[in-house]
Amino acid sequence: MSRKVLVIGSGGREHALVRQLAASPRQPQLFAAPGNPGTAEFAANMDLDPADADAVTAFCRQEGIDLVVVGPEDPLIAGLADHLRREDIAVFGPGAMGARLEGDKEFAKEVLVAAGVATAHFHAFSSTDAALKHLDKMDLPVVVKAVGAAQGKGVAVCSNRDEAEAHIRLCLDDQQFGQSGLRILLEDCLFGPELSVLIVTDGQDYCLLAPSRDHKRIGEQDTGPNTGGMGAFAPVELPADLHQEIDTRIVLPVLAELRRRDIPYRGVLYAGLMLTDQGPSVLEFNCRFGDPETQVVLPLLKNDLLDLCTATAEGALGAYLQGLRRTAEGAPAGWPGADLTDWKRSAVVVVGAADGYPGHYTKGKTVELPTAGEDDRWVIHAGTARKDEVLVTSGGRVLGAVGTGGDLEAARGAAYGLLDGTHFEGLTFRRDIAAAGKEDKGEKA
Numbered sequence: 552m553s554r555k556v557l558v559i560g561s562g563g564r565e566h567a568l569v570r571q572l573a574a575s576p577r578q579p580q581l582f583a584a585p586g587n588p589g590t591a592e593f594a595a596n597m598d599l600d601p602a603d604a605d606a607v608t609a610f611c612r613q614e615g616i617d618l619v620v621v622g623p624e625d626p627l628i629a630g631l632a633d634h635l636r637r638e639d640i641a642v643f644g645p646g647a648m649g650a651r652l653e654g655d656k657e658f659a660k661e662v663l664v665a666a667g668v669a670t671a672h673f674h675a676f677s678s679t680d681a682a683l684k685h686l687d688k689m690d691l692p693v694v695v696k697a698v699g700a701a702q703g704k705g706v707a708v709c710s711n712r713d714e715a716e717a718h719i720r721l722c723l724d725d726q727q728f729g730q731s732g733l734r735i736l737l738e739d740c741l742f743g744p745e746l747s748v749l750i751v752t753d754g755q756d757y758c759l760l761a762p763s764r765d766h767k768r769i770g771e772q773d774t775g776p777n778t779g780g781m782g783a784f785a786p787v788e789l790p791a792d793l794h795q796e797i798d799t800r801i802v803l804p805v806l807a808e809l810r811r812r813d814i815p816y817r818g819v820l821y822a823g824l825m826l827t828d829q830g831p832s833v834l835e836f837n838c839r840f841g842d843p844e845t846q847v848v849l850p851l852l853k854n855d856l857l858d859l860c861t862a863t864a865e866g867a868l869g870a871y872l873q874g875l876r877r878t879a880e881g882a883p884a885g886w887p888g889a890d891l892t893d894w895k896r897s898a899v900v901v902v903g904a905a906d907g908y909p910g911h912y913t914k915g916k917t918v919e920l921p922t923a924g925e926d927d928r929w930v931i932h933a934g935t936a937r938k939d940e941v942l943v944t945s946g947g948r949v950l951g952a953v954g955t956g957g958d959l960e961a962a963r964g965a966a967y968g969l970l971d972g973t974h975f976e977g978l979t980f981r982r983d984i985a986a987a988g989k990e991d992k993g994e995k996a
């Protein structure tokens with residue numbers, strides 16, 4: 552009997568998840584809640600609010616859902632996975648205790664420090680006066696972070712004191728981020744290329760997906776404000792000793808610290824790293840797949856995503872990984888543990904955004920997509936909607952053009968080729984996504 556899988560969320564990441572699950576040889580019956588016009592190609596979109604745990608649980612029982620894959624952080628932080636597990640429904644995604652690694656940056660720091668993992672020096676404040684006094688003692692640039700989740704807008708890398716003071720006041724005085732910003736971290740600024748490491752774990756065992764790199768700034772050459780991510784590529788080529796270092800100095804100690812604290816974790820732990828001259832340092836954790844990293848990491852999987860998610864959700868990841876064969880030409884030197892990536896391929900996603908994003912932008916513009924036909928490229932929907940059968944823009948990041956190929960250049964060509972056939976009024980995108988990939992140059996903070 553085919554398995555029934557519900558994917559929670561409505562963005563590009565969820566379209567990518569649904570698309571990959573649909574390719575499973577097990578031919579699952581897919582549902583998305585609430586989904587988007589992209590997920591609708593593979594799944595039945597359900598009019599369910601991910602914040603309403605009772606409604607989601609009732610739907611799962613009524614439909615006989617075998618597995619729930621939770622995309623976004625908010626429902627995880629709010630405890631949706633705990634709610635479902637209490638009803639014996641298998642969930643890929645951590646409970647509220649594990650999701651706190653993303654929902655509370657001060658807690659994440661506490662875990663990192665206890666685990667002895669490298670991370671930027673920091674101090675936490677609830678009072679503006681105390682924060683400003685401490686700011687005077689810090690070297691510039693300085694990083695100001697709302698401790699709670701703020702849709703990626705709570706972090707400011709400030710090159711001068713005025714900027715830092717403004718962000719401190721935005722959080723503590725103006726309460727721009729509500730509860731999330733009532734406590735802040737002042738953090739030393741780190742320098743180097745960034746790296747996104749997706750750790751799939753059931754709390755006991757784990758495997759790493761292909762290392763990827765996001766492009767956070769709106770402007771080419773990494774200029775302008777931070778966004779939710781303007782593009783990404785995978786895999787990022789790394790020296791062998793760095794694979795080992797990430798494994799032994801970051802992944803193993805963090806997972807051990809979670810076990811020491813009796814924090815169960817079944818899902819993806821996303822470690823955002825800065826590759827500094829002194830070695831990799833953790834910038835932050837997310838309790839879910841990255842967006843847009845998922846769009847490039849999943850197409851490189853050589854194993855079935857459904858099996859991986861099911862084993863993780865059921866706490867049987869160790870047995871699953873043991874069953875995988877490591878191919879001879881597989882992983883790069885130094886790769887830790889099981890290998891699920893087809894390293895002979897690369898993937899690039901370029902985000903097509905609405906003019907004005909990440910500031911003010913207009914919605915409701917008619918979207919024209921390239922005609923389908925080539926299997927090395929596809930469009931991922933992020934902020935689109937159907938209005939009277941017409942596809943229109945409904946968000947700042949409207950879509951992602953994904954290209955794959957035998958190397959990064961081929962994948963880039965495929966992704967940008969797709970954008971030639973994509974039109975909506977105000978379409979903007981960066982032309983330099985993955986351009987520095989070969990030389991392994993990353994974003995400067």
Ligand code: AMP
Pocket residue numbers: 671694702703704706708738739740741742745767777823834835996
């Ligand atoms: P987000 O993932 O949206 O919270 O974005 C955080 C981003 O802020 C990271 O990807 C980095 O680019 C930047 N960032 C965070 N902490 C630091 C730090 N200590 N030093 C330099 N940049 C940082």
Ligand code: GLY
Pocket residue numbers: 765779780837840841842843844
């Ligand atoms: N790409 C960054 C994130 O998913 O938070």
